[in-house]
Amino acid sequence: MDQYKIHVYFMPGMAANASIFENIRLPGEVFELHFLEWKIPKKNESLEEYAVRMNTLVKHPNAVLVGVSFGGILVQEMAKHIAVKKVIIISSVKLASELPRRMIFAKYTKVHKLLPTGMVNNIELMAKYAFGETATKRLKLYQQYLSVRDKYYLDWSIDQIVNWKQQGYDNKVVHIHGEKDPVFPITYIRDCVKVKNGTHTMIIHRAKWFNEHLPEIILQ
Numbered sequence: 001m002d003q004y005k006i007h008v009y010f011m012p013g014m015a016a017n018a019s020i021f022e023n024i025r026l027p028g029e030v031f032e033l034h035f036l037e038w039k040i041p042k043k044n045e046s047l048e049e050y051a052v053r054m055n056t057l058v059k060h061p062n063a064v065l066v067g068v069s070f071g072g073i074l075v076q077e078m079a080k081h082i083a084v085k086k087v088i089i090i091s092s093v094k095l096a097s098e099l100p101r102r103m104i105f106a107k108y109t110k111v112h113k114l115l116p117t118g119m120v121n122n123i124e125l126m127a128k129y130a131f132g133e134t135a136t137k138r139l140k141l142y143q144q145y146l147s148v149r150d151k152y153y154l155d156w157s158i159d160q161i162v163n164w165k166q167q168g169y170d171n172k173v174v175h176i177h178g179e180k181d182p183v184f185p186i187t188y189i190r191d192c193v194k195v196k197n198g199t200h201t202m203i204i205h206r207a208k209w210f211n212e213h214l215p216e217i218i219l220q
Contacts (some may be wrong), residue, residue, distance in 0.1 A: 005032045007060035013069030014157045015148045023207035041156045051077035087173045094169040119144035132200040178202045
C-alpha cells in the first residue's frame with residue numbers, strides 16, 4: 001500500500017539533472033522514489049526563498065530528502081521549513097566550516113565572481129566545476145548529466161555555496177562522503193559515513209554501494 005511506503009526525494013548536484021540517480025535501486029515494497037530537478041533562480045532570490053519554492057514539489061509529509069553536493073546544501077535548507085523523516089547528504093557539506101579553504105578564500109576575495117561561467121557549453125569546464133574532475137574520459141556521459149547550462153543559475157549556485165553560513169546541523173542529517181572527494185576534501189569533513197575510494201561522482205560510479213547501504217541508513 002502506497003500510504004505505508006517511505007517517500008524518498010532525490011536532489012542532484014550543481015548543474016546536474018536527476019539522471020545521476022539512474023542506477024539507484026531501493027526495494028519498491030518499502031520505498032517510493034521521487035526525483036527533483038533544478039529550477040532557474042529568480043533574480044536576487046535567496047537560498048532560503050529558493051528552498052521554500054522547491055518544497056512545493058515535495059508532496060508527502062515526513063519524506064526523506066537526499067541531496068548530492070550543492071543539492072545536499074539545498075535539502076538541508078528545505079528541511080528547515082517542512083517536516084522530514086531524514087536528510088541524507090552525499091558528497092556535500094553540513095557546516096560552513098567544512099567548505100574547503102579555497103571556497104572560504106573566495107568568500108572574502110570575491111574571486112569566484114571571476115569564474116568564466118559564461119562558457120556553459122564547455123562541458124569539460126562544467127565537469128570541473130560540478131564534479132571536480134575532467135570530462136575527457138566520460139565526455140558523453142557528462143553531457144547527459146550536466147544539462148543545467150544557464151549562466152545566471154551557475155553564478156547564483158557558486159555564490160550560494162561560497163557564502164553559506166550554516167554553523168550547526170540537525171540530528172536528522174546523515175552525511176555520506178567519499179575519501180577521495182576533490183571538491184569537498186574529507187580533511188575538512190567531520191561526522192560522516194566514509195566511502196572508501198569514493199570521489200565526488202560516487203553517486204554515479206558507486207551506485208552499488210548506495211543500493212546496498214541506503215535502505216539501512218534511511219531506516220535507522
